[in-house]
Amino acid sequence: MSDYTSDEMMSVAAARTLRDGDVCFVGIGLPSTAANLARRIQAPHLVLIYESGTLGAKPETLPLSIGDGELATTADTVVSVPEVFNYWLQAGRIDVGFLGAAQLDRFANINTTVIGGDYADPKVRLPGAGGAPEIAASCREVTIVVRQSLRAFVEKVDFVTSVGFGSGPGDRERLGLRGGGPQRVITDLGVLEPDPATCELTLTRVHPAVTAEEVRAATCWDLKVAPDLRTEPEPTERELTVLRGLTS
Amino acid sequence: MSDYTSDEMMSVAAARTLRDGDVCFVGIGLPSTAANLARRIQAPHLVLIYESGTLGAKPETLPLSIGDGELATTADTVVSVPEVFNYWLQAGRIDVGFLGAAQLDRFANINTTVIGGDYADPKVRLPGAGGAPEIAASCREVTIVVRQSLRAFVEKVDFVTSVGFGSGPGDRERLGLRGGGPQRVITDLGVLEPDPATCELTLTRVHPAVTAEEVRAATCWDLKVAPDLRTEPEPTERELTVLRGLTS
């Protein structure tokens, strides 16, 4: 096994969660990397949908934006932006949505809007919502990919841009959110999954050579650890080779 | 001047009302005949829109249906049916809508749904609304083309499929109808126009050799006649030649 970075481990772990044939709504950056890796390893029929309207894109190289030309030329079809949001996302046709986060809380609610100060006069103005609130609402399941740190894994997000499980069990149903919500958070340290009873994110896997205590130390809230905590297998040579080919 | 039929006179009179550059929402039958005649005479830049989604169709021959293949191949662009109704008709982009009628009343309300009996058990079941209610509502103006008879020009329509002026002045505004409503009714006997004050259809022109009394006799209500009643000029040789080329 060659050396690999924690970011590479994160991408590989994210890619492994995708099943062949899944229809996947892909954001740019780590999600796009993971989805394109999965398509070359265990999920050759993964259907990639970018919010620019490209359905079934099969890019050779990783796009920088969600609207690079190669996404259109390799897609099964290109539809308008209203159509991708209304006919494809909102209608519940997407199996997996990938999201990033600037801040995340124990119920997997996401902030990508403002940090510090208040909304009208923020300390840091982030890009905002984009497609995320409706991806979080409507996909059958959501995978969040984010580096684990005290800055990101907070007790309470400064702004709820996209809803995970709100304040706990029953909230998604009350809010009329028809997708299943976040089913996993993949970080550079491990994997967190919502507890089936409480919806609280729980550490279920650590990456090789990472301890549960290290993950807890990078989390503001008192992170629960699953009794059957497992270790994510190391990246295979094939995974690393393909990943590095994609990102080089 | 050659002989011509009253139907030919009706088509010619309808075609003459179209101005070059008008954007025209065309139904099949007499409206399509009139619009295609106008495009070959005084309105070469008339834009023909059929509800099948063909924008700017330029058919060589008269289509039998509103979705004949030639409409698509000659169109500037073909859009979906929801788009033609929402983005083009409802948004108020159409100058002139053409409508037919099975029954018509003095306020130019149209029935194409049922005649006699009641709605649940009609004497005659007609095709119904199609695009007409929203054409009548949204076009800047509407031209109705219909043969004049006691059967068609009734005191009160059995069913209001498409609104002309409702029960009189102010009704269109009250109903939220944003188009200007019917500006003329072209028949095989003459032309009726709404009185600017009362909205009541008034005979303003008769076709050659037709008298106002003949028109009144073919109308159930007490049809008013404009003080400056004029006679529609006979079809020109050119109009007849082109019309017969289209319909043969």
Add this chain to the structure above:
Amino acid sequence: MAKILSLAEGVAELINDGDAVALEGFTHLIPMAAGQEVIRQGKRDLTLIRMTPDLVYDQLIGAGCAAKLVFSWGGNPGVGSLHRFRDAVQNGWPHPLEIEEHSHAGMANRYVAGASGLPFAVLRGYSGTDLPGKTPTIKTITCPFTGEELAAVPALNPDVTVIHAQRADEAGNVQLWGITGIQKEALLAAERSLVTVEEIVPSLEPVPGGIVLPSWAVTAVATAPGGSRPSYAHGYYERDNELYKQWDAISRDRESFTAWLDSEVLRTEGTPA
């Protein structure tokens, strides 16, 4: 991914008695062969949904397959009446037909809402007409920003939508072009879908004005060459306007219709009239 089936298998597997079924295609690509297969398989109590019932539903209604019709324009385009539709509404033959009547704009927006996963659609429509008094699925809604009153209509979500397209590839991706009408919305609004195609090809070459429905959004594809005659398939064959005109005489009385049904549909095996 879409399954590739025969037309008979597709109709048998996807359409059940009592289903709400939309056979769509706006003047172009009308799924006539599929309609006749539904007749041959003796499906009953169907709620038939379609903007323009056309010959395809005149045949299904006359053959006794329909309990209800949801529609917006029930004529023979450019010719006149649909006599089997009229006979069912006026005289209850072969049995009474419940109707739910809209305008084209209303029906189109109902399919859009259905395809979008919304329970209703908003439009400027029906205002001042007698339709809302007869059709309970037309209501009003107030704009929360301007206070304007507009029409609201519920989403259409058929159990099954059937459309005809020019072609599909071997993976079941469907391509159609020319007048594409309401087919995408009708298909995406449905629980299940059957697409008949002129041919299955190894791969789909892009066509100007064409749309592609991905295999994973389609339930089944079946080849049915000529499957929309006497409607047409742009690039394959033209509309048979003569047959539309002849339908007037065939369908005008019950006897001639029944004779046609017997000889052209019931005694054939998947060959469109």
Add this chain to the structure above:
Amino acid sequence: MAKILSLAEGVAELINDGDAVALEGFTHLIPMAAGQEVIRQGKRDLTLIRMTPDLVYDQLIGAGCAAKLVFSWGGNPGVGSLHRFRDAVQNGWPHPLEIEEHSHAGMANRYVAGASGLPFAVLRGYSGTDLPGKTPTIKTITCPFTGEELAAVPALNPDVTVIHAQRADEAGNVQLWGITGIQKEALLAAERSLVTVEEIVPSLEPVPGGIVLPSWAVTAVATAPGGSRPSYAHGYYERDNELYKQWDAISRDRESFTAWLDSEVLRTEGTPA
């Protein structure tokens, strides 16, 4: 019918101080040259509407043209932040910027409502997020058929929409293809429209995946070759990803941005950076 103008004439005639202006193009065909012409002409107090402000609005905001921004995602795609946007929101430089913030789905549907002549749109959106509390143009509406609560957003109807397209014909019919995004809706929603194009050709050959905006629905067309760089024009030139990355350094502080503005926009005549 669309008038054929120069870019400078088009911006001068169509855009007034204080207008609500949408320069649209979703990642592809972003009207960069038009944005820089707006800067050169010193337009002020604009309400800038755009789903993804991108470099084009970072430049307009930094140059002091904007009073308000209506948007859904304000980042440099694949790179990071829009520093001029952040500086305006966080520090009020060069002057305070009012914001009206939505999601992509909300903005897209607002354009659809605008293009459709409706006062509002309905979507499944925003539920449970903090956006409705900060954005007064998000309300709820109840389905009159099911009783479900959904989000309602008001139509967007810009005074002017500007888009970039691959080409137009001499009559002013506009054609674009590749990722067509939200351009049709944004243009049809506006009172007036300006389309910059790579070239004007004698006639438009159909292109797979292409859309045509008829001349009579467009106010003015202006040629601007390379007019969407460093965004791209499918079939003409590719996205300049390096320039997107370099923008991060150029825009990061006020001095380097001002120097760039001075040398690349203000001292040039219609040549995009």
